[in-house]
Amino acid sequence: xxxxxxxxxxxxxxxxxxxxxxxxxxxxxxxxxxxxxxxCDTAQCGACVVHVDGNSVKACNVFAVQVDGARIxxxxxxxxxxxxxxxxxxxxxxxxxxxxxxxxxxxxxxxxLLAKNPSxxxxxxxxxxxxxxxxxxxxxxxxxxxxxxxxxxxxxKAA
Amino acid sequence: MSSTxxxxxxxxxxxxxxxxxxxxxxxxxxxxxxxxxxxxxxRSPVAHARIEKLDTTAAKAVPGVVAVFTQADIDxxxxxxxxxxxxxxxxxxxxxxxxxxxPILASxxxxxxxxxxxxxxxETLQQAKDxxxxxxxxxxxxxxxxxxxxxxTGKVAVHDEAPDNLCFDWELGDKAATDAAFAxxxxxxxxxxxxxxxxxxAMEPRAAVGVYEVGTGDYTLYTTSQNxxxxxxxxxxxxLGIPEHKLRVYAPDVGGGFGSKIYHYAEEALxxxxxxxxxxxxxxxxxxxxxxxxxxxxxxxxxHAEMAFDKDGKAIGLRVDTLANMxxxxxxxxxxxxxxxxxxxxxxQYTTPAIYxxxxxxxxxxxxxxxxxxxxxxxxxxxxxxxxxxxAGELGLDQAEIRRRNFIQPNQFPYQTPVAVVYDxxxxxxxxxxxxxxxxxKGFPARRAAAKAKGKLRGIGVASYIEACGIAPSSLVGxxxxxxxxxxxxxxxxxxxxxxxxxxxxxxxxxxxxxTFAQVVADKLGIGIDQVDIVHGDTAKVPFGMGTYGSRSxxxxxxxxxxxxxxxxxxxxxxxxHLLEAAESDIVFENGAYQVKGTxxxxxxxxxALVAYVPHKYPIDKIEPGLEETAFYDPKNFTFPAGTYICExxxxxxxxxxxxxxxxxxxxxxxVINPMIVEGQVHGGLxxxxxxxxxxxxxxxxxxxxxxxxxxxxxMPRADDVPYFKVTTTTTTCTxxxxxxxxxxxxxxxxAPPAVINAIVDxxxxxxxxxxxxxxxxxxxxxxxxxxxxxxxx
Numbered sequence: 001x002x003x004x005x006x007x008x009x010x011x012x013x014x015x016x017x018x019x020x021x022x023x024x025x026x027x028x029x030x031x032x033x034x035x036x037x038x039x040c041d042t043a044q045c046g047a048c049v050v051h052v053d054g055n056s057v058k059a060c061n062v063f064a065v066q067v068d069g070a071r072i073x074x075x076x077x078x079x080x081x082x083x084x085x086x087x088x089x090x091x092x093x094x095x096x097x098x099x100x101x102x103x104x105x106x107x108x109x110x111x112x113l114l115a116k117n118p119s120x121x122x123x124x125x126x127x128x129x130x131x132x133x134x135x136x137x138x139x140x141x142x143x144x145x146x147x148x149x150x151x152x153x154x155x156x157k158a159a
Numbered sequence: 160m161s162s163t164x165x166x167x168x169x170x171x172x173x174x175x176x177x178x179x180x181x182x183x184x185x186x187x188x189x190x191x192x193x194x195x196x197x198x199x200x201x202r203s204p205v206a207h208a209r210i211e212k213l214d215t216t217a218a219k220a221v222p223g224v225v226a227v228f229t230q231a232d233i234d235x236x237x238x239x240x241x242x243x244x245x246x247x248x249x250x251x252x253x254x255x256x257x258x259x260x261x262p263i264l265a266s267x268x269x270x271x272x273x274x275x276x277x278x279x280x281x282e283t284l285q286q287a288k289d290x291x292x293x294x295x296x297x298x299x300x301x302x303x304x305x306x307x308x309x310x311x312t313g314k315v316a317v318h319d320e321a322p323d324n325l326c327f328d329w330e331l332g333d334k335a336a337t338d339a340a341f342a343x344x345x346x347x348x349x350x351x352x353x354x355x356x357x358x359x360x361a362m363e364p365r366a367a368v369g370v371y372e373v374g375t376g377d378y379t380l381y382t383t384s385q386n387x388x389x390x391x392x393x394x395x396x397x398x399l400g401i402p403e404h405k406l407r408v409y410a411p412d413v414g415g416g417f418g419s420k421i422y423h424y425a426e427e428a429l430x431x432x433x434x435x436x437x438x439x440x441x442x443x444x445x446x447x448x449x450x451x452x453x454x455x456x457x458x459x460x461x462x463h464a465e466m467a468f469d470k471d472g473k474a475i476g477l478r479v480d481t482l483a484n485m486x487x488x489x490x491x492x493x494x495x496x497x498x499x500x501x502x503x504x505x506x507x508q509y510t511t512p513a514i515y516x517x518x519x520x521x522x523x524x525x526x527x528x529x530x531x532x533x534x535x536x537x538x539x540x541x542x543x544x545x546x547x548x549x550x551a552g553e554l555g556l557d558q559a560e561i562r563r564r565n566f567i568q569p570n571q572f573p574y575q576t577p578v579a580v581v582y583d584x585x586x587x588x589x590x591x592x593x594x595x596x597x598x599x600x601k602g603f604p605a606r607r608a609a610a611k612a613k614g615k616l617r618g619i620g621v622a623s624y625i626e627a628c629g630i631a632p633s634s635l636v637g638x639x640x641x642x643x644x645x646x647x648x649x650x651x652x653x654x655x656x657x658x659x660x661x662x663x664x665x666x667x668x669x670x671x672x673x674x675t676f677a678q679v680v681a682d683k684l685g686i687g688i689d690q691v692d693i694v695h696g697d698t699a700k701v702p703f704g705m706g707t708y709g710s711r712s713x714x715x716x717x718x719x720x721x722x723x724x725x726x727x728x729x730x731x732x733x734x735x736x737h738l739l740e741a742a743e744s745d746i747v748f749e750n751g752a753y754q755v756k757g758t759x760x761x762x763x764x765x766x767x768a769l770v771a772y773v774p775h776k777y778p779i780d781k782i783e784p785g786l787e788e789t790a791f792y793d794p795k796n797f798t799f800p801a802g803t804y805i806c807e808x809x810x811x812x813x814x815x816x817x818x819x820x821x822x823x824x825x826x827x828x829x830x831v832i833n834p835m836i837v838e839g840q841v842h843g844g845l846x847x848x849x850x851x852x853x854x855x856x857x858x859x860x861x862x863x864x865x866x867x868x869x870x871x872x873x874x875m876p877r878a879d880d881v882p883y884f885k886v887t888t889t890t891t892t893c894t895x896x897x898x899x900x901x902x903x904x905x906x907x908x909x910x911a912p913p914a915v916i917n918a919i920v921d922x923x924x925x926x927x928x929x930x931x932x933x934x935x936x937x938x939x940x941x942x943x944x945x946x947x948x949x950x951x952x953x
Contacts, residue, residue, distance in 0.1 A: 034189035035182015037414075039362045040447040044870040047362060075182030088180040092172055095835045098843065099669030100179025101363040101414025107180065126879040133870070135362050135415050136669045138846030138907075139878040141839060 004068040008033070009077030017064040024048045024059035027074060035075040035104045039133070046132030049105035050074045056112035058131070075104035078111065086152040087111045087145075096145035098136035106132045110146045114153055120146070166682035167898075170835035173674045175667070184412040187366035187383050188444045195368065195440040196225050198430060199287035201277040201294050202452060203269035206305070206524040206863020207317070208298035210267060210276065217293040218279060223286035226437050227294070228278040230264040233432065239263070242423055243397045247640040248327045248494040248520070256327035256520070259318035261488040263398070263425045263432075269298065270317055270487035271524050272863055273452025278429050280441055303863035307461060307482040307521040317487060317522040326485050326520040327494065331502035331578055337515035340476030344467035348550040354538045355933045356459035356484065356857040357850075358873060359531045361668075363414020364445035365454060369430030373438060377405050380431050384410040385420045385666050386706020389643070391698050393423040393491070399432055406431075410696045413668035417847070418530040419454045420668070421708050422491040426453075451868045456857055457531020459484035460497060460538045466511075466546040472554050472564050474511040479542060481518045483528075490529035494520060499639050500535030500627070506576035507543045508587040508623050508801055509565040514577045524863045530708065532847055532908040536626040544622040544913035548920070549929060558621040558917065559595060562803075563588060566623075573894075580627060582799045583894040585827060590889045591623060591803040594825035597885050598805040606807070606820075616810040617820065618922025621803065624910035628902040629714030629798040646793040647711070648703045649719035651680070651727050653786035655772035657765030658690045664704015665716030666695050669843075670904065671836045672712060678832055679717055679898070683724045684764055685751025702789065710800075710902035713832060718896045719792035726788035731767045734786075737778040738762050738770060798893050798901040802826035804845075806914035810922050815941030817853055817919065823885040824910070829893040829901035837903045838886050844907020845884055850876040851908070852915035852933050874934075 003016050008031060015030055027033045027050070036059055039047035043061040050059045051073040079085040084092065087110050097103040106129065113120060113128045120128065125146045126139070134142060165171050178184045215227040233239050241260040248256045265274045277294050281287035304310045304317050310324040317324055341347060368381040378401055384390050387408040394408075395401040413420060430441040445453065460483050467476035483497035502516040533540075551561040566587040567574050574582045595601075603619045610617040630636070633644035650662040661680055665672055673693045681688040694700050707716070728748050735753030736743040745756045754761035770777060771786035805823045810816070824841055831837050854874040858866045867873040892899030912933060919935050920928055928943045 028189075033182070034186075035184075037186070037363070038188070039364065039414075040870050042447070042869045042871050045362060045447075075180075079181070082177075084177075084180060091180055092176040095173065095839050097176060097179055098671070098839060099361070099363065099415040100175070100184050100412065101186065101361075103179050104182045122883070123879075129878040133362065133875050133877060135360055135417070135847070135875070136843045137839060138842030138844075138876075138884065139881055140842040140884055143878065143883070 004065055006067055006069060007071045009073060015064065019063070019065060021064045022060055023062045023064050023067055026064040027059060033074050033076050037101055037104060039101065044133065046109060047102050047105040049108040049132065051108060051112060056109050075108060078107065085111065086156065087114065087149045090149035090152055091145040094141045094145035094148050096137065096141040102132060102134045106134065106142060110149065113146065114150055118154060119150060165678060165688040167678055167832050169678065169833065171674055171678055171688065171833055173671050175671065175673045186363055186412045186414055187368065187381050190368055190381050190411065192368060192370055192440040195442045196280050196282060196437060197284040197287050198433065198441050198443040199279045199284060199291050200275040201279065201291045203265060203272060203274040203276055205269065205298050205300055206272050206303040207301040208269050209301065210265065210269060210296060211299045212295070212297035214295045215277060218290040221286060221290035221293060223282040224279065224290045225282065225439070226280045226433065227290065228433060230262050230266040233263055236436065238400055240398045242425060243393055243491070244489040244494065245491050245642050246495040247642065248329055248498050249640060250327045251330040256494055257318065257321040258489060259320045263428050271526050272865055273526060274487065275425055278433065280433055280437060303524045305523055305525065305859050305861060305863050307484055307523060310521050310523050311519070317524055321522055324522045326522055329498050329518045330516065332515040333513060333577065334515045336513040337476045337478050340513040341467045341478070344475060345470040346468045346554060347465055348546050348553055349465045350542065350546055350549055350930060352462045352464065352542050352545060353932050354458045354460040354462065354541055355851060357457045357531055357855050358451055358857050359417045359419035359454060359457055360875060361415030361417055361419055364447055364450045365420065365424065365426065366444040367427045367430045368440060368442045369434035370440040371434040377407065378431055379407045379409065380427060381409050381411065382427050383413050383420050384408070385413070385416040385668060385708055386704070387666065387696055387698050388664060388704045389706050390423050390427060394428055394431065398428050407699045409698070410666060416668045417532045418457065418534060418708055421706070422455055422529060448869050451865060451873070452526060455490045455529035456486065456526050457528065458538060459528050462542050464542045464546055466550060468550060468554065472556050472561050474509055474565050476513040477505055477511050479505060479516040483518055483520045484525065485520050485522050486525045486527035487522065488527045490527040493527065493529045495641065496530050496535040497538065501539045503578045503580045504536050504539035504625065504627060505543065505578050508567060508625050510567050512577060525859055532844065533905045534709065536905065537909045537912060540622065540624045540909050541913050544624065545916060548621065548917040552924065552929065559591060559600065562591065562621065562623050580797060583796060584891045585799060585801050586889060586891050587623060587801060590801065590825040590827055593887055593889055594803040594805050594823050597825065597887055598807065598821065598823035600805060603807065610809055616812055616922040618808050618918040618920070620806045620914045620917025620921055622910050622914035622917060623803045624906065625799055625801040626906060626909050627797040627799060628710035628905065629794055630709040630711050631797055632795060633793050643705065644793065645705055646791050647705055647715040647719040648789065648791045649716065649723045650702055650787065650789040651720070651723040653727060653768045653771070655769055657686065657768040658692065659684065659686070660692045660694055661720060662694045662701040663716055663720060664701060664706065665712040666707040668707070670707065670712060671833065675713065675832045675836055676717065676720060679720060680724065683721065686764055710904035713898065713900045714798045714893070714896055714902045715792060715794050717898050717900060719790050721897045722790035722792050723788045726790060727786060730782065730786060730788065731764065733778060733782055734767050734770055735762045738776065795895045798829065800826060800828050800901040800903060800906055802906065802910060804910040804914040806918040808915065808918040808922055810919065810940060812944050815937030815944070817935065817940065819849065819882050821882060821885065824907065825887050825889060826903065826906050827889045827891055828903040829890065830899040831888065832900065840903045841886050841907045842884055844905060845911045846876045846881050847908045848911020849881055849915055852912040852935060854880065854934050856934050
């Protein structure tokens, strides 16, 4: 299998993979980016959501070879250094996480929603996040966090 | 108590959030150890069979395979025990429960689909999986024992020790008094209920890494556990024979537990034992389907319950007959869930004077069943609150009114229930009032009429729950069969520069203890919250603990911390008295400083701390240097959070689809350390309770195959299944711990299911529906509307 070349969180990466290496395994095992989590084996829980060329994708459901040449952003690539991205800051403000396991995928999914729909309604947020299962929060504060993040992003844009 | 912006009662944002939001938490599968091998478990594909032949030769020859182990290999390596059960329940005839051995790997027989048979260890996970496919096992299948009633009367035994599959036959209460009450009842309400089997499904699958150091003989086990010290004790002393001082158990960041990560599982013992056998670290991570087949399931009760009323709608008697599924083996706490955590809650918030409960625990060829959020209390609350609302309908009373007539009054506390427990304090009318207000209960008839005009059916359901948490006084639970004490431990280590390390036996896997415990310490010591570090999860750092479950962390763990703080403050007083040249009795500790009464002469906590470690001017003849104190706190009683939930549903009769139009929760948790975190716990519990009521069920077919073995078929609550919740609190402070706290982690899962079902039954009353089983799927609802339930061929 020839090596693949991609960009991960702004850095060029060259990796040797098998044909059946999942993107999530490339990230977690070869690149030591363990923020992207595996929570199921049927591509439903969303704990593994990353961005591929700006769109949210379940990394457990994509082969590494399929993203040869793509631009990948993982949770580690959101925000810079100790600074939190608006979505991350909103989740902290709203207590939108408890055990934290679903959180990276949830945050990445929410960031994609807000990039595409800057003023989502409560129903649109809940519908968009159907692909991300949380067992801890009951979704109440997650939805609140996304609404808060939408406000924060709009204010930052206006400024 | 000082109320600063980061003290007790403040909605402090969580410190743990930074690493979780950044994706730099350390969950067990994130941990890799140099030289590690990977373990894959071959599990039984059948529910019940003798293992006739087991051949691992071909598997051992696969490139990359380091070892292939069966139970025979484990037994040959030295004395190894089975996975222990931590609670001995006694049957009503005085005999102890049946306690069959639970081997680490299946031995002689497999007893459920998913029962682990062979452990393959290889350089890569893929090699281990490939090798597992080459293991040949000849299973001589036996008839599967699935239905509990059939298990008790059939001829097939899951365990030879229990020929009728009866694990125990337990009772609680006064049968004669209860029968007498029923004999003179003006009205009897009856109900047959199923409390549906659930799979906890924490989002992080279980994982374990075992590391044996050849040079020192030390073992380290990284594991997804809610209670690392308990695992160290159980596995070290009763399973692998490893001295505790040579065994470190570290539960790092854990992605949710809900009870499923309390137990000592085979995989923990396997990676630990195997790492010594192969001389290399061994890592195992569950796949989700594997979790469905190996994590302890929850609930699974079949109950017949009856409530006797007088002519004024006051309950005078309750009798409960329950079959409780244990599964194929006894899990660590399984026997106490349907007994001491279920029977003792049958008074609810009510003055029912005569109660009798019989529970038969049954072995079946299914995954073992044990505590899952609520553990026994959801089962008790469900039957009680369904009976109350059903009786209301039969007696022509409003759901809130019938409860109000039966409430224990505030002036009746402490209240001795007929089912052993004594409630310390409560005000049930207050939470009912607050819930009704927040839910706009009075406005419901108008909303129902408006919905009807649009072709929809609205219903409202009330559930007034009580629960027992903060488990528990050791002598009490010991008398009831517990094999462990249930105290909690805390060490307050004051550092020379005045910062504080708190070593707590509690474990946080989402509850936010790193923040809330720090609030308590900062508040009590009058220091900045950033000066307090909460350490948990690692037996190498924390002396001891019993762990987190049963909503016990703030009541029991928090009190241990407060008691240790009191010792620290006391020692500091002696030091301060010496420094200030005053009598100890003249020293007051307030706002982070020791002050001489009536003067402005004082020493800060930080100054005293430094002196303790640099004891130049020091009462060295009276006390030692240093400032570190430990407390073990054994609680005096359970705590009894209580409240009322009101659920309003809107049903589309054409499809049976249910929408939760609103859900209101009024809880009394005593004092609250961080209201933001407490609300979050309620939200999460409500979603799980709503999931049980509407969506979730672990379903076995007649062959013992788990039909709901992945998220394709097991319906988890998602963001669009629940609304924003309306959450509020009332407060009666706990009378027997210094913080006055009761705990809050499980209430939502306990009170929500009956609130939802009561609402659905209310919505469907015009069709003559008086009950519907959980999960109340659209199909069940549609069938109820269209001529009643016709069960599929059994």
